Amino acid sequence: MNHATKKTNNRLTSLLYTGVLATCLTACSSSGKKGDTPADTTVTTTSATTSTSTAAPSISSETPGTTEVFKDFDWNTVPVSTAEIGAFPYLTAPSGFYIGEKDSYSESKTGYSTVSDFNKLFIFTGSSFYNAEGKVGKLKFRMKGDNVEWNQYKFDSSVEKYLTSIGAKLIGKMKLDDAKKKFLNKDDDMAIHNHMVGDPYNVPVRFYALNHAKGKVMFQVFSNTAEGDVGVVELAGFEQTIKAPTAAQMKKDIDATGKAILNINFDTDKSTLQPEGQKAVDEILALLKNDGSLKLAIEGHTDNAGAAAHNKMLSAARANTILKSLTSRGIATNRLTATGFGAERPLVANDSEANMARNRRVELVKK
Known part of the structure; x- marks a missing residue:
């Protein structure tokens, strides 16, 4: 074996030994339990975790999807x-x-x-x-x-x-x-x-x-x-200032403006009359009986809370409830029509509970 060949073989042997040694060191360093980390890394991680867990919560919790709800205030x-x-x-x-x-x-x-x-x-x-x-x-x-x-x-x-x-x-x-x-x-x-x-x-x-x-x-x-x-x-709590209509007041309004605007009470999101609402219908009946020539279009209206299609359907159902109540007690069907407009024709902007209450109404329009 000449000198050059011997030198090359020695270099290969040295490289092989170095590789084996590195493999052994790597195996030894990972011989602990799965998940073990060096001591200095453990200290850093623990410190970060402790800091996060003890931080005071922000006063304005704004996590999307968690605050979009109305609740009473304590x-x-x-x-x-x-x-x-x-x-x-x-x-x-x-x-x-x-x-x-x-x-x-x-x-x-x-x-x-x-x-x-x-x-x-x-x-x-x-x-x-x-x-x-x-x-x-x-x-x-x-x-x-x-x-x-x-x-x-x-x-x-x-x-x-x-x-x-x-x-x-x-x-x-x-x-x-x-x-x-x-x-x-x-x-x-x-x-x-x-x-x-x-x-x-x-x-x-x-x-x-x-x-x-x-x-x-x-x-x-x-x-x-x-x-x-x-x-x-x-x-402050809302104070209702709307009064129950009377037949005399309805006639006065119709004679003056061609229509009477009534706030008739129905069950929430339904077309069934509440007792106060039935009293208002009784007054409409008296109005029609006192004037046998009077013909009326009964128009239902809602505020803008909820879907537009639902509101229109609800207002029509409420107008028809009034019509059926009147015709069932002797008023000829050819004197009445019933239509629902939903929130399409507000009297005022729906920007407060008081205004929304005004928009939830029935109009008796002279035909």
Whole structure:
């Protein structure tokens, strides 16, 4: 064997030995139980796990698909406050700011930009939505002086510290995602616009609850780099102001306008009359018997809650219930017709429970 051949063989032997040694070392390092990891890796993993498990949950749980529901609010979670809060809307403009009139840069003389004696605000509680109904005010804040730059930090600090000082509790913070937009606007494309302040599509809105000894109040607070808005609702139950119609009033309305507008009570989502609704039909019967020449088109109408096709079918069924009740008691069928229009012809916008109640009606139209 010459010198070159011997040198080559020695090199191959060395490489073979190195490979065998590496294989042995690899086998030895994995000879422990399945799932074992080096000590330094174990420490890192444990630390990360501990940090995740002990982190405080966010106040605004916004996991898609888990918060798209309306629920009652538990006022027991908010301590009762006896702080001095003044009159509605319970806050004023901070120094250097003013509250503007609706759609105007003029300063409001009432302390709010708009007000409604009964409406609602959408309140996000961190885990669901709450329909806060009652007296609603909306406040649009602006800076005093010409060419004064909007001070978002001062606005946020002022409002937050004031609400905290009177006992209001921050209960949620939310920017609308696609699921929440679809949920809140499912029955009315203007619902978010009507019942939330600011621009919740792009900037989170903050929600506060004040459990005051004199009453319950909720706030929406919004701000960005250009403006600030606050919505206030003084909670109150809906007070029904619609009165049962009488034959005399129906005749007066028909003579004056050609129709009488009635709010007749039916069972929820059904065409069966409630006792108060039957009393109204009794008055229609009296009207028709008092005037044997009167012919009426009975038109059913609903609010916009629910599917349009269902509402139209329901309104037609309710109109037919009235027609059948009248004809079964002696009114000739050729004096009456029954039609349902669903939510196609609202009297007013479906933007509050009071207005929706007005739209749930029957009209008696003279033919």
